[in-house]
Amino acid sequence: MKIGLRGGHSPNCKGAMGIIDEQAEVRKIYNEMVPMLQAAGHTVIDCNSNANSVVGELNDGTNKANANNCEMFVSIHMNAAGSPDANGSEVFLYNNGNAVMNQRATSICDKFAQKGFPNRGVKFNTAYHDLNASSMPAMIVETLFCTGIADVDRYRALGPKGIATLIVEGITGKVVSSAPVQLQQTPDSKKGSTATMVCFYRVTDLDKDKVYYFDGFTAHPLNHPDEKKVLNDIYKANNGKDMPEFLWTSKAPWFTRLQNAVERKPQFVIKK
C-alpha cells in the first residue's frame, strides 16, 4: 500500500507546546514509522511540510498525498488541553463509512490503551482539512496529550519508537519485529512458495539518496530513480507489493553483514 505520512505541523509553524513540543516529538515518531512501514512492504510518501503558515502546511500534506495517488493518508499529532490531567489517545476519521479504516483506527486506540493511555476512541469529523482535502481514506492520530503529565510520562517511557510501533501495528495488523533486518517472504498462499531475499537499501549517513539493489547475492548501486522504479515494478508484479527498502547507517553496517553472509562458502552439505 502507498501511504502518505505526515508528522503534523512544520518546524516553521509549530503545533501545540505542552510539556513537550508536539511538532518536534511527532517528527521523531514519523522518522521511526517510515522504516517500519517499509519493512512491512509499504511505500511511504513523505507528506511533511516546512511551510510557515497553518494553511501552507496543511495544503502541503494533502497535496503531496493526492499528487502521489496515495492509498491512505495518515496524519500524526499530539493533543493539547488546559488541564494537565487531560490524557489519552483518539483517532479521527472522516466518517464511519469505511470498515477497514474503522478497524485500523480502533486497533490503534486499543494498542495505546494496552500501554495505559486512556482510550478516547474513534471519532468522526468532516471539518478537518486532513480528512476532507485528501482524496483517499485518511486518519488523524492524536497519539497523546503533550500537555498531560501522565501521557508525557508514558511517552518518555516508550520513546518515539514505542509510539511508532503502536501506530504501525494498528495500521498493518502485523507485529513490528525489533530485528534490525527484516527480509520478507512472498505471500504464503501456495505450498512451496519461496522466500525472496531481495531488497533496496540506503546507507543514510553516507548518502541518504543513494539506493542499492540487493539481488539476493550482490548489492548494485543504482544511478537513476527510474532504475529503482523498473526493479520495483517487476517485483510488485510478481509479489503484489513493493520491494522492501531498508535504511541503514555505516555505524551499524548491516549491508556489510549481509554481503559477508551471502558470500561465505557453505559449510555443511546435506546429502540425500
Ligand SMILES: [Zn+2]
Ligand atoms: Zn497537531
